[in-house]
Amino acid sequence: MVDLKVEIAPGVILKNPVLTASGTFGYGREYAPYFDIAKLGAIVTKGLSLQPKTGNPGVRITETACGMLNSIGLENIGVEKFLADELPILRKLDATVIVNIFGNNQSDYAALAAKLDGVTGIAALEINISCPNVKAGGIQFGTDPQAAAKLIAAVRKKTSLPLITKLSPNVSDIVAIAKAVEEAGSDSLSLINTLLGMAIDLDRKRPILGNVTGGLSGPAIKPVALRMVYQVAQAVSIPIIGIGGITSARDALEFLLAGASAIEIGTANFINPQTAIEIVEGIENYLKGQKCAKITDFIGKLEKV
Amino acid sequence: MVDLKVEIAPGVILKNPVLTASGTFGYGREYAPYFDIAKLGAIVTKGLSLQPKTGNPGVRITETACGMLNSIGLENIGVEKFLADELPILRKLDATVIVNIFGNNQSDYAALAAKLDGVTGIAALEINISCPNVKAGGIQFGTDPQAAAKLIAAVRKKTSLPLITKLSPNVSDIVAIAKAVEEAGSDSLSLINTLLGMAIDLDRKRPILGNVTGGLSGPAIKPVALRMVYQVAQAVSIPIIGIGGITSARDALEFLLAGASAIEIGTANFINPQTAIEIVEGIENYLKGQKCAKITDFIGKLEKV
Amino acid sequence: MYLFNSEVVSNQKLSQNIYRLRLKAAKDFCRAAAPGKFVMLGTVDGLLDPLLRRPFGICRWGSDWFEVVIKVVGKGSCQLSNLAKGVLVAVHGPLGNGYPNAELESEQKSLFLVAGGMGIASIASQLFFALDRKQSLVGTFLLYGAANISELILLDELTAASSSGLQIQTITDDGSSSRQGFVTQLLIHELQTRPQSRVFACGPEPMLKSVQKILQETGCDGYLSLENRMACGFGVCLGCVQTVLSETSETGMETAKVCTRGPVFPAQQVVF
Amino acid sequence: MYLFNSEVVSNQKLSQNIYRLRLKAAKDFCRAAAPGKFVMLGTVDGLLDPLLRRPFGICRWGSDWFEVVIKVVGKGSCQLSNLAKGVLVAVHGPLGNGYPNAELESEQKSLFLVAGGMGIASIASQLFFALDRKQSLVGTFLLYGAANISELILLDELTAASSSGLQIQTITDDGSSSRQGFVTQLLIHELQTRPQSRVFACGPEPMLKSVQKILQETGCDGYLSLENRMACGFGVCLGCVQTVLSETSETGMETAKVCTRGPVFPAQQVVF
């Protein structure tokens, strides 16, 4: 038996390092027919806002080379309905739940944090300061270290829940933002969100996505994600959750080597609903093969070239 | 017959919009056995520095999902040897030549520009302010609008050759940089260079590339490139050359729709040495099919969603 | 829903770019299949291009097999259409709600099945369902339009159903079959004499819009099967949503996931 | 160099994960082939994963075909190893310099061909070349090492060459063939009694390093065929470079493109 337990924020110990990325795992219960979601490290909910959001009109997804673009536009049922209808189901399913939140401005974020503070059955909050799909949304916080720090400090004041700040890759210097939010009180970091991209329908001479641009996810972005996780891991001392293009246990293990304490699986959940649980098993088998008894002995153990 | 002529900088009219990207076409003559390189819009040379450079040690390339990482490290024969040995061959082959240059600091760039000023057989200079593979290299200019503008202004003073500034995608706001270099006197923009990425050899627990990180190119980055070209095209009035993941005429045409006056083909040249010329033919055939007599009637004609 | 790797039993070319793939399936899967439901199909080669699985209607099935009819329009459909006997395919399904199929037999009204292009795959699933169970198709009309005669597929099998009472009319955009025009013209014409009919339609969006309008004008009720782009097929990506009328929402409208609440919607609900 | 799409004539499994693909080729291509040269192979399915073509040694060829021997180590080799008869493969080649092959016959010295693992594909190309031209192989020794007995491939064909005078010794890491150990042990042993020999070697880098050292110590000359990672195979990406000694450079060293100046280098030139 390999000890797969990881600490993704002070005091937040998960049974294994495999999480599911916000927006790719519904509210969790949609996957219950496919496997026991309690067996995952945690599930991260679709991003929640104070009010329900209907998202963007028109075509919302399109495949690109080894990736996909989405412009869902953060459609969600709103925090109230989540607490009333979804969280109880997740608790019954015994899932470890991380709630992903976003707002249009600082006070939205603060209000969400306050509302979720003290709610039983929430292991941590993931603060999305990085969604590229809403105009007046998270993105401005995600590209400016000072704005990001101010936001996290404000959220920090409103909740005693552990805070995971989710970073945008669409920046010149992700390390600067990572350090800024660490200093502002984030307990943990998750990265990366999607890269801003675009696809064109040549024959119709127009953008494919209703929203023109969208977020690029999937294997295509894995090299960028791995680089950012590695860079940030060198620079901060809080735990990091790696995200981006993970489709296999080997991908996941690469992120752990690069310094991530855990990983989130996004797009791959769409392809095969059992991806996440297969990755849990794959990680365990690999470490067994390596005679590694504790996953924490593996994390960050990338050697020099 | 479709008129494929495009103007990529004031007065620089190319026979068609298909160029080859720096670092992926050698010094040009390597492709002569495969097709008549005079038939391309232009060829862009491997990046040249004042002194020859041996590049990075260790593994320099690795494939990623629909892309590749390279950390060649700007290995090149130096500007002197280029002028003595390579340019004469290119002239004999009747190729339209754009010289790509980079330096460690502003005076390197200025010296290169001065050296190339007035040399017969050079159609324009492409200024690489964006290579992620050298520590003390172009990259700092590529991420800071002011530094970029200062650099371009300095180069501008040293040459009457048309200047194409090649932008990095590893930035929070590519439009800001584009506008800054436009203002500083750049005649044209080319984008994008590679995204900074990383790959890990799981079993050996170490980075694959000798240089740890490298530049991501190929189809994987096309959505990001297309988005940036589109954004920049809305914001500047100088011509734009689109680069990133183009492997087919359809890809190329998408960039033209998004507002690029021409395109460069990079990684795809490695896969099939005849890619560039096949794309010239493919563009012509497509436009013929569309009954479009002049390619300039097609460029930038992306409709609203 | 089941997730399994399934062997290609046969791959038959139906027209220049349309193929019928028969795949093995467990009994449980076949029991869960129903007209209008679909599967997400992918390859098992471990390669990442194409990345996502692709949705295809379950066109016909037996006790341990099912068939999909695939038109080659891009890389995913191309790859699947090339698979040879014995190769494995990753299958996820049956997904979606399917048609309210009880109505095929139990109604007095005439039933119009309207197919445009590859919409036939979905529409035919109802007919094969009835045929394979020896149900009467008296009062059932198939109105089927395609771009040209070579894209009118499955007609041999469906014509065989005429003995069950099915009446078939075809039409092509280019007139390469007997009639030229759009399938909706046939529908308008037929509904004039049978105003109390019920309509099930599947095809490209412009056709469905037009069917919806015809239904509104004639007061007939019906169902539309949508084919919005899908990334997941099981309700988690929110990529496939369609605006629909809603009695509970303040705006009178809401978004519905086509993959789980659909792909078949009451025609009057859909807001195009 | 030629660029063409070539049909798979046959695909033979040589061991659990090694396959021999025979491909059609034009006469010109076959005339340009030579021992130690290689091809870049890709698929023609239009899909972008794998993206780059993969290098494989031209192991044997006739007037209108050539063969490669492919060990499955990742997605590219896996995909190629799965191709069935009749499928098209994109070919670019022959590429590289190849071995200085005149020396096989004209020298008085003994010739040692040293192969480690898949290095046999390159080494065997010299032997097949000689065999197919009925050249004598008296004085030629094949020293061939692999991880285990099942990875010792092509031995039937090569043993047939014994009548031409070839002498073969094999060795495996795990001792599953007669001898256990590394192929370099065989080389050390043989060079003790034949100090004036010439050596051609192909195999993994640690083996080549070791061969280089043995050559230095014994004063024998030889050539090493390198297998650096390649993106293009024809000298334009600078991905495959190897540091080599240089008389003209100030530092005494320079980088050489393995794909065009190699893959075969005089052993003493290579700076590992």
Ligand SMILES: Cc1cc2nc3c(=O)[nH]c(=O)nc-3n(C[C@H](O)[C@H](O)[C@H](O)COP(=O)(O)OP(=O)(O)OC[C@H]3O[C@@H](n4cnc5c(N)ncnc54)[C@H](O)[C@@H]3O)c2cc1C
């Ligand atoms: C519920 C459902 C059932 C379906 N049943 C069938 C069926 O039985 N037989 C069949 O041949 N097809 C069916 N389709 C359509 C089929 O899924 C698409 O043709 C296929 O996914 C295209 O994949 P591709 O990789 O070949 O094309 P891509 O390369 O992804 O795209 C090629 C072209 O098709 C367009 N396209 C892609 N997906 C869609 C879509 N969902 N709707 C409209 N345009 C699209 C793209 O814009 C592009 O122009 C169904 C779709 C849905 C949602």
Ligand SMILES: Cc1cc2nc3c(=O)[nH]c(=O)nc-3n(C[C@H](O)[C@H](O)[C@H](O)COP(=O)(O)OP(=O)(O)OC[C@H]3O[C@@H](n4cnc5c(N)ncnc54)[C@H](O)[C@@H]3O)c2cc1C
């Ligand atoms: C000139 C030349 C001739 C060759 N001839 C043959 C031959 O005749 N038969 C044969 O089976 N193989 C040969 N090879 C090696 C072959 O090209 C690689 O095994 C193949 O490219 C791997 O591709 P892949 O997609 O299967 O593996 P990938 O998925 O790309 O990689 C799988 C594993 O192989 C490693 N790898 C990939 N490429 C190389 C490389 N060039 N060198 C070392 N490790 C590598 C990777 O690090 C990884 O661990 C030759 C290589 C060269 C350069």
Ligand SMILES: Cc1cc2nc3c(=O)[nH]c(=O)nc-3n(C[C@H](O)[C@H](O)[C@H](O)COP(=O)(O)O)c2cc1C
């Ligand atoms: C359809 C879709 C919806 C997403 N919605 C959210 C969201 O609501 N909040 C968020 O923080 N990230 C969202 N993301 C980003 C993912 O959580 C993840 O960061 C990204 O997809 C990269 O991981 P991947 O490559 O494994 O998919 C979404 C991604 C996709 C593909």
Ligand SMILES: Cc1cc2nc3c(=O)[nH]c(=O)nc-3n(C[C@H](O)[C@H](O)[C@H](O)COP(=O)(O)O)c2cc1C
């Ligand atoms: C191996 C390699 C070497 C490159 N060298 C240079 C260079 O010297 N100068 C430069 O400006 N860009 C260089 N580039 C970047 C390309 O010119 C191009 O911007 C990038 O590869 C994106 O295009 P692509 O996706 O079509 O390859 C290099 C790219 C590759 C793959």
Ligand code: FES
């Ligand atoms: S296709 Fe993903 S929610 Fe419908």
Ligand code: FES
């Ligand atoms: S493989 Fe590209 S230069 Fe050798």
